[in-house]
Amino acid sequence: MDSRTQDGHRPLLAATGVRKVYRTGSVEVTALRDLDLTVQPGELVGVMGPSGSGKTTLLNCLSGLDDIDAGRVEVDGRDLFAMSDAARTEHRAHAMGFVFQAFNLIPVFSAAENVELPLLLTGTPPREARARATAMLERVGLGHRVGHRPSELSGGEQQRVTIARALVARPAVVWADEPTGNLDSAMADQVMDLLTTLNRDEGQTIVLVTHDEAIGRRLPRLVRMRDGRLVSDTRPRPPAGGTPRAELVG
Numbered sequence: 001m002d003s004r005t006q007d008g009h010r011p012l013l014a015a016t017g018v019r020k021v022y023r024t025g026s027v028e029v030t031a032l033r034d035l036d037l038t039v040q041p042g043e044l045v046g047v048m049g050p051s052g053s054g055k056t057t058l059l060n061c062l063s064g065l066d067d068i069d070a071g072r073v074e075v076d077g078r079d080l081f082a083m084s085d086a087a088r089t090e091h092r093a094h095a096m097g098f099v100f101q102a103f104n105l106i107p108v109f110s111a112a113e114n115v116e117l118p119l120l121l122t123g124t125p126p127r128e129a130r131a132r133a134t135a136m137l138e139r140v141g142l143g144h145r146v147g148h149r150p151s152e153l154s155g156g157e158q159q160r161v162t163i164a165r166a167l168v169a170r171p172a173v174v175w176a177d178e179p180t181g182n183l184d185s186a187m188a189d190q191v192m193d194l195l196t197t198l199n200r201d202e203g204q205t206i207v208l209v210t211h212d213e214a215i216g217r218r219l220p221r222l223v224r225m226r227d228g229r230l231v232s233d234t235r236p237r238p239p240a241g242g243t244p245r246a247e248l249v250g
């Protein structure tokens with residue numbers, strides 16, 4: 001089956017009929033039920049819903065971090081679950097970036113070393129990896145912190161390092177799960193401004209799980225979940241273009 005739309009464009013992400021069941025002993029929890037979601041290149045899509053509605057499961061399954069029980073997920077025309085596990089891991093390393101609530105930075109590494117890691121793991125020569133990591137840290141407003149370790153950075157700065165790490169390999173999709181969950185509201189605003197700017201100015205496709213209604217209202221597209229299903233798909237803010245440029249945090 002080809003996921004092309006009627007006008008011939010292929011979405012960047014096309015999930016159809018996705019079902020995910022967690023089994024713990026004799027207990028089964030159906031976390032995703034016949035879920036369909038299509039994301040076009042360059043979209044910033046928020047995912048909201050009550051606790052337990054399946055937001056993290058959606059992120060894990062549609063990014064290929066976790067298996068699915070039924071359905072199909074295509075990213076950039078490739079069927080994630082038709083690949084071998086090794087091919088899916090390889091595809092994920094190249095095509096997906098991740099930002100989690102817990103920053104998951106390596107404490108003994110500097111900011112630059114943390115950011116260059118995904119490049120080194122996918123075979124980029126060290127000198128090029130360092131140059132790209134430094135440029136990416138400058139892009140997120142941390143050019144003056146490249147040699148700092150995570151413990152020497154504020155929470156907002158640490159999250160900006162993880163965003164730099166997620167973006168440095170130019171992934172097709174960045175998946176962010178509650179990226180502002182551990183931050184106070186001023187730092188959360190900075191991180192959201194950064195993600196919005198990277199989406200608008202560089203066309204980075206981002207799927208973002210959030211609990212925060214104020215964040216949801218700022219997003220160009222918002223899907224809501226309940227009981228493992230998508231129950232709405234709205235456009236709270238029109239897509240970029242003609243809107244004032246927000247300044248990058250620095």
Ligand SMILES: Nc1ncnc2c1ncn2[C@@H]1O[C@H](COP(=O)(O)OP(=O)(O)OP(=O)(O)O)[C@@H](O)[C@H]1O
Binds near residue numbers: 023052056058
């Ligand atoms: N590893 C697991 N094993 C068993 N059940 C799980 C597992 N992970 C999630 N679940 C269950 O699947 C359902 C969806 O969980 P999920 O974490 O995706 O929800 P969520 O919307 O992200 O919730 P929250 O907002 O609280 O983080 C819940 O009922 C949860 O208890």
